Amino acid sequence: MKDIVIAGVGMHPFGRYREKDPADIALEAIIAALEDANFNIKDIQLALCGTVLLNRPQLGAEILQYVGQTGIPIYDIRAACATGGAMLRLARDAITSGSCDAVLVFGVDKHQGMFQELGEPWQNCLGMKASPSAFAMVAQRYMHDYGATEEDFARVAVKSHKYGSMNPNAMFRMEFTIEQVLKSPYVAWPLHLYNFCSPDDGAAAVVVCNSKVAKKHNISQPIYLASAVMATADYPPSVLEPSSAYSVTTNKKGRPVVVAAAKQAYEEASIEPKDVDIAEVQDTESAHELVHIEQLSLCKQGEAYRLLRDGVFDITGRLPVNPSGGIQCKGEPPGASGLGQVCEIVWQMRGQSGPRQTNNPKVGLCQVFGWNHIGGVTILKK
Amino acid sequence: MEKSSAKKQVPIKEGMIKLPTKPGEQPCLLGSKCLSCGEVFFIRRSRCEQCQSDNLEHIELSRKGKLYSYSIMYYPAPPPYKPPDPFVPYGLGWIALPEGLAIISHLTENDPNKLHVGMEMELIIDKLEDDEAGNEVMYYKFCPVP
Numbered sequence: 235m236k237d238i239v240i241a242g243v244g245m246h247p248f249g250r251y252r253e254k255d256p257a258d259i260a261l262e263a264i265i266a267a268l269e270d271a272n273f274n275i276k277d278i279q280l281a282l283c284g285t286v287l288l289n290r291p292q293l294g295a296e297i298l299q300y301v302g303q304t305g306i307p308i309y310d311i312r313a314a315c316a317t318g319g320a321m322l323r324l325a326r327d328a329i330t331s332g333s334c335d336a337v338l339v340f341g342v343d344k345h346q347g348m349f350q351e352l353g354e355p356w357q358n359c360l361g362m363k364a365s366p367s368a369f370a371m372v373a374q375r376y377m378h379d380y381g382a383t384e385e386d387f388a389r390v391a392v393k394s395h396k397y398g399s400m401n402p403n404a405m406f407r408m409e410f411t412i413e414q415v416l417k418s419p420y421v422a423w424p425l426h427l428y429n430f431c432s433p434d435d436g437a438a439a440v441v442v443c444n445s446k447v448a449k450k451h452n453i454s455q456p457i458y459l460a461s462a463v464m465a466t467a468d469y470p471p472s473v474l475e476p477s478s479a480y481s482v483t484t485n486k487k488g489r490p491v492v493v494a495a496a497k498q499a500y501e502e503a504s505i506e507p508k509d510v511d512i513a514e515v516q517d518t519e520s521a522h523e524l525v526h527i528e529q530l531s532l533c534k535q536g537e538a539y540r541l542l543r544d545g546v547f548d549i550t551g552r553l554p555v556n557p558s559g560g561i562q563c564k565g566e567p568p569g570a571s572g573l574g575q576v577c578e579i580v581w582q583m584r585g586q587s588g589p590r591q592t593n594n595p596k597v598g599l600c601q602v603f604g605w606n607h608i609g610g611v612t613i614l615k616k
Numbered sequence: 617m618e619k620s621s622a623k624k625q626v627p628i629k630e631g632m633i634k635l636p637t638k639p640g641e642q643p644c645l646l647g648s649k650c651l652s653c654g655e656v657f658f659i660r661r662s663r664c665e666q667c668q669s670d671n672l673e674h675i676e677l678s679r680k681g682k683l684y685s686y687s688i689m690y691y692p693a694p695p696p697y698k699p700p701d702p703f704v705p706y707g708l709g710w711i712a713l714p715e716g717l718a719i720i721s722h723l724t725e726n727d728p729n730k731l732h733v734g735m736e737m738e739l740i741i742d743k744l745e746d747d748e749a750g751n752e753v754m755y756y757k758f759c760p761v762p
């Protein structure tokens with residue numbers, strides 16, 4: 235296997251920066267990642283810019299002007315909330331193919347408004363595809379199938395906010411009790427306001443390179459990009475998986491896209507799910523943190539909420555999950571959120587996470603899920 | 617003045633609803649069945665999602681199904697959805713039909729305590745609004761069978 239190294243990471247804190255231009259937000263994250271890697275833009279042969287909601291043509295090329303004009307290609311990439319994972323796959327392929335030694339990957343978004351309406355025009359007229367309800371119907375079925383309760387979902391939010399309160403890159407830095415979560419208004423039953431991620435602004439950047447270049451730049455604590463997989467659904471899709479579908483077959487059981495992406499990612503990284511020491515998973519709302527842990531085979535189906543009760547996913551537990559506080563606390567600028575997970579895992583693996591530091595993780599996993607069956611799984615190794 | 621009953625009814629999406637053409641006729645939802653692989657889809661379509669065949673026949677779907685999953689929206693979706701004033705929370709759910717597919721639908725019930733997985737649900741065709749041409753725009757929802 236050709237070793238690919240995460241040479242540097244950087245974030246612009248996620249939050250509400252309504253007056254700040256997205257190019258300036260992105261620039262801060264990019265410079266932070268280049269400095270962290272001890273790289274100059276002249277060391278980069280390819281750049282990828284992820285954005286989902288900024289309708290600004292050629293945004294990547296515009297931002298690159300401010301970073302430094304070196305003539306390299308840059309592509310704007312969109313894959314909903316899975317944009318970060320999708321870009322890392324492209325970066326990995328570009329380096330593996332030998333066409334470049336180092337790639338700059340960054341994502342930036344400004345996410346305003348409360349809900350996204352993500353269906354066809356007639357569905358949107360009926361209010362049938364507002365994102366909270368799509369995720370809530372998965373949560374309802376999870377309760378029905380496995381016996382989880384609203385209190386279990388509240389427990390996820392309590393855990394996330396405990397760690398989010400320690401994260402300077404998070405938008406919400408306050409702790410909640412289970413009662414406070416359950417008393418917050420319903421958004422989409424059975425999920426409450428404090429169960430959900432919030433739309434906000436931010437950027438994250440990652441410098442990826444081959445091992446030869448990493449050596450040249452004296453990367454002292456190399457973190458390896460062991461695999462990066464992006465997948466879409468193979469027919470039939472899983473019935474409840476959030477998408478704009480208006481009918482789904484029930485004759486055959488569909489495979490959730492995260493299950494497919496994870497299987498490939500474990501194979502390419504030559505590891506088993508049990509080898510994972512730490513994970514950042516897509517917590518669009520509290521229920522999906524549990525659903526995704528199970529889809530990643532990090533525990534058995536229907537077991538995640540019980541392990542949560544036992545503290546397994548705490549920073550002191552056997553498998554810390556979302557030590558950053560997840561997007562429930564950071565908020566979600568969808569172009570940047572996947573790379574934000576990678577920043578957190580890299581800092582954790584280097585031992586740079588301050589009060590929310592976990593116990594010397596050696597294998598880390600990042601997982602994103604995007605509307606219309608887009609799954610991304612990235613595995614990092616020390 | 618024309619009588620209001622002379623208004624023409626049109627489905628919110630073509631190929632979705634069979635509206636009654638004479639008194640006593642029941643409306644129903646429309647779909648397609650692939651003649652190559654047998655897969656069934658809601659709303660008429662010209663290509664099979666499973667096997668990509670274009671050999672499909674039009675079918676009428678059952679008026680009854682079972683509730684597979686549900687949620688209640690406590691905030692209005694953004695435009696173009698036009699919430700009632702004052703807003704009333706609304707139920708959404710997936711209905712499993714005997715033809716072997718689940719479809720997403722509005723529910724007439726918005727109390728989660730009165731809904732449960734597996735309960736029998738029945739189709740209702742209702743008017744959403746009048747369009748600019750003066751037609752009545754019709755859509756579907758499901759209600760619990762008493």
